[in-house]
Amino acid sequence: MRRKLVAGNWKMNGTGADLKEIDALGIAWAAPRVEIVVCPPATLVSRVAFTLGGQPIRVGGQDCHAEQSGAHTGDVAAEMLAEAGATHVILGHSERRADHGETDAIVHAKVEAAHRAKLTAIVCVGESLEQREGGTTLDVVAGQLAASLPDGATAQNTVVAYEPIWAIGTGKVPSTEQIAEVHGAIRDKLRERFGEEADGIRLLYGGSVKADNAEAIFATADVDGALVGGASLKSTDFSPIVSALESSL
Numbered sequence: 001m002r003r004k005l006v007a008g009n010w011k012m013n014g015t016g017a018d019l020k021e022i023d024a025l026g027i028a029w030a031a032p033r034v035e036i037v038v039c040p041p042a043t044l045v046s047r048v049a050f051t052l053g054g055q056p057i058r059v060g061g062q063d064c065h066a067e068q069s070g071a072h073t074g075d076v077a078a079e080m081l082a083e084a085g086a087t088h089v090i091l092g093h094s095e096r097r098a099d100h101g102e103t104d105a106i107v108h109a110k111v112e113a114a115h116r117a118k119l120t121a122i123v124c125v126g127e128s129l130e131q132r133e134g135g136t137t138l139d140v141v142a143g144q145l146a147a148s149l150p151d152g153a154t155a156q157n158t159v160v161a162y163e164p165i166w167a168i169g170t171g172k173v174p175s176t177e178q179i180a181e182v183h184g185a186i187r188d189k190l191r192e193r194f195g196e197e198a199d200g201i202r203l204l205y206g207g208s209v210k211a212d213n214a215e216a217i218f219a220t221a222d223v224d225g226a227l228v229g230g231a232s233l234k235s236t237d238f239s240p241i242v243s244a245l246e247s248s249l
């Protein structure tokens with residue numbers, strides 16, 4: 001049985017003033033069957049971890065470097081995130097692939113780094129609008145998956161997030177049939193490669209998840225939760241999404 005998971009990606013948002021949103025996430029106590037992860041900017045990882053105190057909420061980074069240390073100005077190692085209190089790290093997000101030219105090979109190396117540091121990697125895949133309209137979605141996602149995941153991926157150390165690029169921050173959401181088709185295809189590819197282990201790997205949907213569409217998304221086959229961007233910034237927006245996932249169980 002895969003434990004449901006909601007991860008909030010704050011992206012490049014949040015300062016110390018926003019730690020009050022963490023304080024307000026009392027929802028964790030009301031959603032004991034859902035794993036919750038908050039991924040603030042790197043500057044806030046340790047403060048969020050401290051603010052959470054005994055709350056059953058995990059902290060994640062939004063990226064890490066493949067190496068443990070070295071001359072990489074501005075980068076953060078997986079081990080540094082772990083030391084700051086992170087248990088998860090988002091890798092291969094389409095914004096990093098676009099803004100920083102991250103290839104599948106780079107993402108692969110970063111996922112290995114996350115595993116080395118005992119972090120759970122939330123590995124993002126997803127097609128552009130052009131690819132969706134060109135009918136290549138399943139091929140694109142399968143290719144990203146094959147090249148981004150290392151052989152050491154397990155149900156414990158890896159989560160896959162399907163995020164159609166055209167749905168991120170746009171308010172456009174694929175139909176539940178489209179989500180089910182891609183998630184089913186991802187599950188099939190994982191089974192081909194990892195055998196029974198694949199049945200434990202959680203698949204998140206990401207892209208304009210909000211309180212008003214969460215119930216339908218969480219009722220979709222092979223959706224184990226969500227990677228939430230904009231709606232994770234305010235506890236009043238994030239909490240109903242967590243509640244919707246708890247209620248779906």
Ligand SMILES: O=C[C@H](O)COP(=O)(O)O
Nearest residue numbers: 009168169207208229230
């Ligand atoms: O990592 C989160 C995704 O990019 C989704 O962002 P969004 O919920 O703002 O569309």
